Amino acid sequence: MKRPDSQLEEVVAQILEQAKLRLREPRLPAATYRLQLNAEFPFEEAAKVVPYLHDLGISDLYASPWLRASPGSPHGYDVVAHDEINPELGGQEGLDRLVTALSEHGMGHLLDFVPNHMGIGPTNAMWQDVLENGPSSHYARFFDIDWRPAKDELENKVLLPVLGDQYGAVLEAGDLKLEFNQGTFWVRYYEHLFPINPRQYSMVLRHRLHELQEVLEEEDLRLEELLSICTACDNLPPRTETDPRKIAERRREKEVIKRRLDSLCESSPEIRAFVEQNVRDFNGRPGDPRSFDLLDRLLDAQAYRLAHWRVAGEEINYRRFFDINELAAIRMEDPQVFREAHAVVLEMLAHGKLHGLRIDHPDGLFEPREYFRRLQEEYFLGVCRNVLAEMETEFAFDQLEPSLRVAYTREARAPATPLYRPLFVVAEKILGHGEVLPESWAVAGTTGYDFLNWLNGIFVDRSNQRAIDDVYTKFTGLRFDFEELVYQKKKLIMSTSMASEVNMLAYQLNRISEMNRRSRDFTLNSLRAALIEFVACFPIYRTYVDGSGADDRDRRYIEQAIARAKRRAPVTNVSIFDFLRDILLVRHGAHLGEEERRLQLGFAMKMQQFTGPVMAKGMEDTTFYVYNRLVSLNEVGGEPVHFGNSVADFHARNSERLATARGSLLTTSTHDTKRGEDVRTRIDVLSELPEEWKALLGRLARAARKHRVQVAEDRVAPDRNEEILLYQTLIGAWPFEELEGDALATFIDRIEAYVLKAAKEAKVNTSWINPDATWDEALATFVRSVLRDPAFRAELLPFQRRVAEAGIYNSLAQVVLKMASPGAADVYQGCESWNFSLVDPDNRRPVDFAGLAQSLRMLRDRSERSAEERLDLVRELWASRHDGRIKQYVTWRSLRLRRSQSDLFLHGEYVPVECAGPRGGNAVALSRRRGFSQVIAVSTRLVARMLDEAVAGQKPFDGTYLLLPSGSGGVAWTDVFTGSIHRPVMHRGQPTLPLASLLAELPVALLHPAP
Secondary structure, eight states: OOOHHHHHHHHHHHHHHHHHHHTSSOOOOSEEEEEOOBTTBOHHHHHHHHHHHHHHTOSEEEEOOOEEESTTOSSSOSEEEEEEEOGGGTHHHHHHHHHHHHHHTTOEEEEEEOOSEEEOSTTOHHHHHHHHHGGGSTTTTTBOBOSSOSSGGGTTOEEEEEESSOHHHHHHTTOSEEEEETTEEEEEETTEEEEOOGGGHHHHHTTTHHHHHHHSOTTOHHHHHHHHHHHHHHHSOOTTOOOHHHHHHHHHHHHHHHHHHHHHHHHOHHHHHHHHHHHHHHTOBTTBGGGGHHHHHHHHTSSEEEEEGGGHHHHOOBOEETTEEEEEEBOTTSHHHHHHHHHHHHHHHHTTSOOEEEESOGGGSSOHHHHHHHHHHHHHHHHHHHHHHTSOOSOOHHHHHHHHHHHHHHHTTOTTSTTSSOSEEEEOOOOOTTOOOOTTSOSSEEOSHHHHHHHHHTTSOGGGHHHHHHHHHHHHOOOOOHHHHHHHHHHHHHHTTTHHHHHHHHHHHHHHHTTSTTTTTOOHHHHHHHHHHHHHHOOSSOOOOBTTBOOHHHHHHHHHHHHHHHHHOTTSOHHHHHHHHHHHTTOOOTTOOHHHHHHHHHHHHHHHHHHHHHHIIIIITTGGGTOOSSGGGOOTTOOTTSOOOOHHHHHHHHHHHHHHOTTOEEOSOOSSOSBOHHHHHHHHGGGGOHHHHHHHHHHHHHHHGGGOEEEETTEEESOHHHHHHHHHHHHHHOOSSOOOHHHHHHHHHHHHHHHHHHHHHHTSSOOSSSOOHHHHHHHHHHHHHHHTOHHHHHHHHHHHHHHHHHHHHHHHHHHHHHHHSSSEEEEETTTTSOOOOBSTTGGGSOOOHHHHHHHHHHHHHHHTTOHHHHHHHHHHHHHTGGGSHHHHHHHHHHHHHHHHTHHHHHHSEEEEEOEESTTGGGEEEEEEEETTEEEEEEEEOSOHHHHHHHHTTOOTTTTOEEEOOTTOTTSOEEETTTOOEEOOEEETTEEEEEHHHHTSSOSEEEEEEOO
16 A cells, blocks of 8 residues: 555646646737727627737737726726726626637737736725724735834825825815725715724714713613724724734624614614714814814824825835835735736636736836746746646645645756746846846746837937937037936936935934944934935846845845946045945845844845836936937837947847847837837937937927917927927828828827827926926917917928838838847737827827728738738839738738748748848848748838939949848748749859849848749
8 A cells, every 4th residue: 555645746747747848838829919908998899899909910919907907097007906807898707708709710819918017096995994903904014014114104104196286185075984884984085985993983982972871871782882893993903913813813803893883873863863964073163273183183193194295205115106196016035926916817727728927017016037947947837737627636735735845846947848937027127238038037038129219229220329419409509418418417316306205214224234333433414315316327227136145136236236326426435335335235244133034134125126127217217208309219118328239239139139038029109109100200300300300390399489488488399309209290291191181180189199298207397296287278379379380280290201101111010020020020009001109198099990900801801812812902002012911911911921931930940131232221031940841020110311322313222232031042932921932043153032122112021942
């Protein structure tokens, strides 16, 4: 008879073997399509779109967050419940229908998952529980709250900066209302609800108690019950209690109190009337300040402090997503938090209803590396649970789990095993120039911002950098050093919207310094100043130091920032910077005790969570709206100081991705990009036409002069920097069709909203924190009047149309190069046709999927009748290219080939292909090879001057050739788009394809060997 432990080992081995079989081929999407779900576009509508996406060639639907979010959320990133499917999207039933539709079409399902933060408010039950119970809440561990902040008045309280005015003014205006219902008290402030600590219910219930005693007999059971409830309130464990048994007691007994009070009020009209009158007394009378003392004392006893929204920047004591008060960070490093947050998603993954995750903002996590490792492990265990459910055994999963975890840890290290990163995960990681994705992260790659910027860079004419600099400087009068500007804007962020985070870190560092005689003389102010200087000088988003120390990468960036900070702060004691450096690098001296080591490591890891938001707010959300030289370069993940990049750089990055992160998404537009891909490629064209651009700016400024608004004696709106941003935006976003009537009004509304948002983000003349209503109205007035001026449009539109024509070439080139590059090609909703959206919320406008589906059916039917019909169709599409069907056609044909040869595109060798001849620099080509399969992608670039030559009757590509890679010259090639067959010709002893014939019909080609 086998021993129980031997039987257990045998079952574990069986489960492990079966799990490996199920995980032997990790899913890598061939192409993803991002859908933005919301109440206007719920699961039901998404399910209707699935057949179209399948026909388009998409392998995986990539959905925005669909867990329950704040009511009316347009994006889903403000999740309020991880255990519920968003009812506004259709709930579980709606999601099931979407999953069924995807399954019927053989498509995968990716989810954008938000692990870093939650939306807070009345609909977040966990947050409400924290407000009710403070540190004694069961969910206190979920949120990243500093219960011992620098300000003593906030100890064991959460600062809630939600009031529209100073607390006293709001209170005495009667805007804070105590309410009572079903045995529960809370305070209402418009849509906000703040629970009252049940321990303080007796403050309300004992008010005017003597009057009630005069009405009811002393022996009245109802009075005795009320007094008993008051005693039960007094005996509740305090909200500062953290002993698990006391927390459980409080959690249980407070609910009993509520039920008893509700029952008493239901059964006794006298008691209900008494309580309701007390509530009215607590709510005071406007005009009588003393009448609000009762409510003031009640609120002072709560686990939160209500405050004016302006104090958030300096005093808020919960970690936020960036500087957004409504999004509170959660402690995903806590195993319990991880389990509860991922339970629904992991179950769907294990049952094949979900096939991968896009992880939002992992740099906000305490331990990103550990988070991704745990995610992979829990997915593996979910698969093991399914295997166990199909077996006949008496063992429960809890008995097997420890052994399975050990097995996973043992086998997951080897890349060749099925347990090595079995779940498809991509990380929204912003990589600085020259930075690479951490190798230790258990992910398939990034969400593609790095690809977007390297691809976009090849459409910028680098030879004209000085000329474009000169245009910008002469028009605006500004001469920016980009790195200095980022440095200054990061300091601005740390002194305003994120000052509270600086204060918390400085206070924590000061406590550490006080623990040792070698550092106790460092003052709080000097430590705070050193922190600010270090973060302002930090060159990337964050490091990933943990208990194992700092690797070479992290050490290099920290040392670099410390050295820069020392140079910029010569009056600061350098030993403070050395002290900070040693903590951040986890260099524990022999003289340190265990507690000091623990606190220093905790500080270093907290500091890492801070540098990323400061970089994002300082660069992406501020500098990118100030440094307006060529705004197509001001993109998430980009560094516009680099004026484009070479084709060789683009090829090098593609090769690197294939080797290290081949599962990365290849994106060109996202919900977060600063402008849509077709807007960006138009603005790129300005880099080719600096003289024409300079002349146009002069004409536009003269035409717009009469519309500028005098705001003050020395201030006119817009300023020149805002003006040049507006003109670039108009060149990029103006649609092909003529604008008049309602269409013009709609366009003006969009541009006005964009300009106002851009001005607030720039934080120069107005801001979100301190809006200048006069400036805002002046900007809006200028936009409305200048765009309705026919004289202004007459100056703008001829040049805009010329740029838009070159933008078509760039956009189609972008599509083809994206489709052929290593990674998973990603399409943002509606971008398979022309899409001239700007930053959110403009890029979340409804998409006409019915029209796109009808268009695709026509393209498919006509292109598949015959080779001649396909060529005729291509010519027709090119002739009517302004309607967007040509982009949809190129996207569809590329995606169809990509799906049919997914192994080639996902794993095939990457070969840069050279184009030689007088116009070799105006083309870019690449090849993908795997076994006997091969494709070659070819496109134009920097075409503005070439189009002028073509208009003049010249043939720009005459004498320019694509040099076929080794082993590719012996076959004819079929163009996927036109169906034309191209046979190699020998040129100087080498097989080539002449670009003049290859690109005769379209500015792009996607070739595969002819049958």
